[in-house]
Amino acid sequence: MQPLEYLISPIIQNLNNINAQRINAENNILIENIKQQKMDLLQKKITPAQVSLVRPEIVESWIRSSENGLDPLVYSNPPLMDAVSFENRIKEKNFLIQAASPYISQLENMLSLIESYIFLSDENGLILRVVHALGKNKFRISPGTIWTAETIGTCAHDLCIHFRTPIQLCGPEHFCRIFNNISASSAPIFDANSNLEGTLTICSPRFDRQNPYSLGLAVIMAETIQKEFQLSVNKELFHIALTGTEDAMIMLNECGVITKANEAADAIFKHLPQELVGSQISDIIENKPFVQSIFETEKPSINTNISIKKTKQKLFSGLIQPIKNYNNNNIGYLITLKPVNQTLKGYSGNGFTTRFTFENIVGTSPQSLKLKSLAKRFARYNFNVLIQGESGTGKEVFAQAIHNESRPDGPFIAVNCAAIPKNLIESELFGYEPGAFTGAERIGKPGKIEQASGGTLFLDEIGDMPVALQAVLLRVLEDKMIMRLGGTRYIPVDFRLVAASNKNLLELVKKELFREDLYYRISVFKLNIPPLRERGSDVVQLMDHFITTYSNAESIDKPILSNAAKYILLQYNWPGNIRQLSNAISYAVCMNTDGIIYPEHLPDEIVNASPTPVLPAKEVIETTVEEIESITGNEALTVNLSVKEMEKEVIKKALDNSNNHVRYAAKILGLSKSTLYRKIKQYGLQPNDEL
Structure with missing residues (x-):
C-alpha cells in the first residue's frame, strides 16, 4: 500500500497550507493546468509520461475512460440496475451492508455540519447505500446505480477497486468536468481471504470542505467495517458447519473448556448432569490419554476410539483439529465425533470409495499368494510403498487393499500424475489460496495431499511427475507439512503414501528424469506385480x-x-x-x-x-x-x-x-x-x- 501522503490529492494538501488567499490562487492555476494536461492527453498532443501534475494511476484511468467512449465534457447519467437484479444483489451483500450500517450512521453524525455524502459500493462499482446527500444531488448518485470508469469515467472508488488501495481524488483529477469541484476519499473492504468485498467513500461537492484527514477517516471506518464483516461471516460459516452435519462437533478453548457445541453433540451428552457448554472436556471424556493428547500435539489427531463418562456408549473421534489464529498460535480445538457403527470402511474425503481388500483380490497362483502375503505384511507398518508393474496388472487394487488394511476409516485419494497437465499438477496436489492465480476458485481449494490427511495418498504413474515438483514432494514426505499455492502458513498433514509406476524408476534415475533421493524415500517397501501371462x-x-x-x-x-x-x-x-x-x-x-x-x-x-x-x-x-x-x-x-x-x-x-x-x-x-x-x-x- 502506498504512503498516505501519496494517496491524498495534491490540491487537498495544498489547501491545508497557511495563507489561504495565495494558496487559492495557486490552486486555481494548478486546477487549470490539470484540466489542460488531461485534454492534451486525450487529444494525443502529449504522451502519458508528459502528464506531470497527477499520479500515474489517474492518467491510466483517464485513458481507460476515454477508450470506453466517454467524453470529459459530457456527463452521462450512470446506468441503473434493474429492480429484480438489484434486490438479489442486496441479498448477496447482506453481511456487508449489515456490518457497515452502524458505522455509516456514525459517519453521518460526525459529518452532519458538512455538505457531504457517504456511500457504500460493491466490488464492481454498484452503489449499495447512500446517506447524508445534501443539495440537489445533481450527480444522481443513488442505490442501484453503477459508477465505474466504463460508465462515468475516473472516480475515487473505481480507482480504489482497480488498485485495491485507498485513494483521494479532487476536482479535475476526475474524468468528467461535472466533478471539477468535488473531492472524494475511498477505502477498500476485504473479506478474510483478501477478496475485495466493496468500498466506503466520503464525498463532498466542494473540495475545500475536505482535507487529508478525510481519507484517514475513510480508511479507519472501512477497516472497522471490514473486521465486523469478517466476524459476522465467520460466525455464519461456523454456524452452518455446526448445524449442517450429522456429526457431533465440539469447540474447546485453549484451556479445554467447551465453548460451543451443535445439536448432535447435545444429543450424545444429554445424560450428563451438567451443561455441555462450559464443561471441561476432561469432565465428559473417559480416556485420559486422549484428553492429554489434545493439548500435547499441534497436529490433527484422527481415528481415536474414546468413551463417554457414566455411559457405555462408545464414540469414534473423526478429527481433533487445532484452531489457529493469524499468528499461527493455538486458540482452541475442534473435535468431531461419530458413533463407531457409523464409521464406513472405505470412506474417502473426495467421494471415492475403495472396493478392494486382500480377501477379494482374485488369484491363488503361487505368485499371487506370495504377493498378497508380502503386501499384507507391508500394510502393518506406516512406511511408504512403491508398486511397480505393467499397465493393467492391478497396481491400484493392491494400493486399495493396503489402505483398507492399514487406514480403513480414512480417505483414499488417488492421483494419476500422467493424466494431469504439468501446469496444473502442483495446484492439484497442494491446493491454493483465493486469488492465487487466474481462474482460481474464489474460496480457494485444498489439494489432494491435504484431502488425504488421515488416510492414504495414491500417486499413480509417479514416474511422470515433473522433476521440479519431485523436490517439493520430497520435502512434504520429510516434514509432513504443506503450504497451499499463494499461502503463507504451513498445514500439517498425516497421510500414508502408496506410489505406483509402470516404468522402471531406477532407469529414470540414471537418466536424471527422477530424483534419486525421492526414489529411496518412496520405496521403503516395494511390490513388483508380475504380468498376467x-x-x-x-x-x-x-x-x-x-x-x-x-x-x-x-x-x-x-x-x-x-x-x-x-x-x-x-x-x-x-x-x-x-x-x-x-x-x-x-x-x-x-x-x-x-x-x-x-x-x-x-x-x-x-x-x-x-x-x-x-x-x-x-x-x-x-x-x-x-x-x-x-x-x-x-x-x-x-x-x-x-x-x-x-x-x-x-x-x-x-x-x-x-x-x-x-x-x-x-x-x-x-x-x-x-x-x-x-x-x-x-x-x-x-x-x-x-x-
Whole structure:
C-alpha cells in the first residue's frame, strides 16, 4: 500500500497550507493546468509520461475512460440496475451492508455540519447505500446505480477497486468536468481471504470542505467495517458447519473448556448432569490419554476410539483439529465425533470409495499368494510403498487393499500424475489460496495431499511427475507439512503414501528424469506385480470372476465358457494384462446368445492372435478330426498338427500356465487329476508332483 501522503490529492494538501488567499490562487492555476494536461492527453498532443501534475494511476484511468467512449465534457447519467437484479444483489451483500450500517450512521453524525455524502459500493462499482446527500444531488448518485470508469469515467472508488488501495481524488483529477469541484476519499473492504468485498467513500461537492484527514477517516471506518464483516461471516460459516452435519462437533478453548457445541453433540451428552457448554472436556471424556493428547500435539489427531463418562456408549473421534489464529498460535480445538457403527470402511474425503481388500483380490497362483502375503505384511507398518508393474496388472487394487488394511476409516485419494497437465499438477496436489492465480476458485481449494490427511495418498504413474515438483514432494514426505499455492502458513498433514509406476524408476534415475533421493524415500517397501501371462492359474480364476461380475451387472444368466474359447484365452499373451482380460470377458458376455461363449464371441485381436485353430484338451481328447473340422470350418483343414499333437500342446500349455502343478492344470483343462496324470505319462511330460 502506498504512503498516505501519496494517496491524498495534491490540491487537498495544498489547501491545508497557511495563507489561504495565495494558496487559492495557486490552486486555481494548478486546477487549470490539470484540466489542460488531461485534454492534451486525450487529444494525443502529449504522451502519458508528459502528464506531470497527477499520479500515474489517474492518467491510466483517464485513458481507460476515454477508450470506453466517454467524453470529459459530457456527463452521462450512470446506468441503473434493474429492480429484480438489484434486490438479489442486496441479498448477496447482506453481511456487508449489515456490518457497515452502524458505522455509516456514525459517519453521518460526525459529518452532519458538512455538505457531504457517504456511500457504500460493491466490488464492481454498484452503489449499495447512500446517506447524508445534501443539495440537489445533481450527480444522481443513488442505490442501484453503477459508477465505474466504463460508465462515468475516473472516480475515487473505481480507482480504489482497480488498485485495491485507498485513494483521494479532487476536482479535475476526475474524468468528467461535472466533478471539477468535488473531492472524494475511498477505502477498500476485504473479506478474510483478501477478496475485495466493496468500498466506503466520503464525498463532498466542494473540495475545500475536505482535507487529508478525510481519507484517514475513510480508511479507519472501512477497516472497522471490514473486521465486523469478517466476524459476522465467520460466525455464519461456523454456524452452518455446526448445524449442517450429522456429526457431533465440539469447540474447546485453549484451556479445554467447551465453548460451543451443535445439536448432535447435545444429543450424545444429554445424560450428563451438567451443561455441555462450559464443561471441561476432561469432565465428559473417559480416556485420559486422549484428553492429554489434545493439548500435547499441534497436529490433527484422527481415528481415536474414546468413551463417554457414566455411559457405555462408545464414540469414534473423526478429527481433533487445532484452531489457529493469524499468528499461527493455538486458540482452541475442534473435535468431531461419530458413533463407531457409523464409521464406513472405505470412506474417502473426495467421494471415492475403495472396493478392494486382500480377501477379494482374485488369484491363488503361487505368485499371487506370495504377493498378497508380502503386501499384507507391508500394510502393518506406516512406511511408504512403491508398486511397480505393467499397465493393467492391478497396481491400484493392491494400493486399495493396503489402505483398507492399514487406514480403513480414512480417505483414499488417488492421483494419476500422467493424466494431469504439468501446469496444473502442483495446484492439484497442494491446493491454493483465493486469488492465487487466474481462474482460481474464489474460496480457494485444498489439494489432494491435504484431502488425504488421515488416510492414504495414491500417486499413480509417479514416474511422470515433473522433476521440479519431485523436490517439493520430497520435502512434504520429510516434514509432513504443506503450504497451499499463494499461502503463507504451513498445514500439517498425516497421510500414508502408496506410489505406483509402470516404468522402471531406477532407469529414470540414471537418466536424471527422477530424483534419486525421492526414489529411496518412496520405496521403503516395494511390490513388483508380475504380468498376467506369468500368473498361471490366475487367468482361469479371473475369467470366471469377470463372467460372474458382468452377468450380475447386466442381470443375465451366467454363460459357460467353452473349452475352445478357454484355450484361445489361455494361449493369448495379454499385453494389456488384467484390464484387457476384463474388457475381453465383458465383450464376450454381451456377445454370446445361447449361454455359451465360443471363440467367435471373443474380440478379434485375441482370436486373430491364436497361432493355430487348435481345440482345447477336453474337446481334443474326445473329438475326431472330422468333428474338429465340422466345428472350426475350413480353417481346421489348414492345421498341420495331428489330434495327439494338439492334445499334447494343450496339456503343455496348461502345465506352463499353472507353473507345472498338476492340480491347477487339471482345473484349467476341466479334467480329473488322474486322467491328466495318465495323459502326462503318455506324452512323456514332466509335472510337479508336490501338489
